[in-house]
């Protein structure tokens with residue numbers, strides 16, 4: 001579903017140049033939940049932003065769902081981006097718009113009629129259990145509810161891929177778990193391919209099928225978590241997994257039971 005080949009990103013030039021992402025290859029299958037972990041400054045967010053060309057690659061090719069998005073421009077690039085949803089740590093909701101109007105923003109930009117926008121936005125809000133709060137403004141919502149609205153906004157254009165950049169980092173552990181549970185449902189129900197940037201190994205262990213460990217712009221190892229308990233081979237991989245405290249099963253069960261009710 002996602003194929004990065006020789007992709008790199010350098011910011012600036014000359015002595016100020018920063019090689020945020022070294023030339024790398026990454027392959028993510030359809031319906032896979034792929035994690036990207038590493039310390040601050042490792043290049044995780046830049047790598048994620050290269051997937052939908054929010055960041056222009058310095059070298060390499062990015063193919064998403066069979067389309068080489070590095071070759072697109074203008075309207076065709078905008079259309080390809082509609083098939084790639086994004087959610088962020090800061091939610092990025094417009095404070096002067098209701099939840100419904102935030103969700104419908106992309107449709108508005110596409111010139112959809114008001115009635116069509118409303119219909120599709122309500123479907124997306126229902127999908128995230130937020131239909132009853134359609135008229136609420138962001139300031140009237142909790143962090144978890146804001147993230148649900150942001151997820152609805154990313155779903156309204158029916159993407160095949162959802163990119164998540166530290167989407168749960170600003171949330172408490174219980175709300176984090178209910179959002180993760182919810183992302184897992186979306187993956188199962190809609191077959192969405194998820195790419196999750198996080199610094200929390202707990203998030204990876206709970207949610208991901210695979211994880212790429214990043215250090216100084218490079219993927220230093222890839223681990224398939226479907227093969228059983230992870231056996232990292234690099235010092236960083238070992239450090240990240242061994243220093244994680246983990247969520248105990250009771251906490252996870254409890255969070256899943258109340259998912260949707262209290263976020």
Ligand SMILES: Nc1ncnc2c1ncn2[C@@H]1O[C@H](COP(=O)(O)OP(=O)(O)OP(=O)(O)O)[C@@H](O)[C@H]1O
Nearest residue numbers: 011012018020038039040041042043044045046047
């Ligand atoms: N727009 C930019 N201009 C210049 N340098 C940048 C830019 N964006 C990122 N960088 C640099 O690229 C490197 C990788 O940054 P990036 O944000 O991708 O890392 P990260 O792993 O996501 O970190 P964090 O977890 O702190 O968000 C850092 O050295 C950062 O300072």
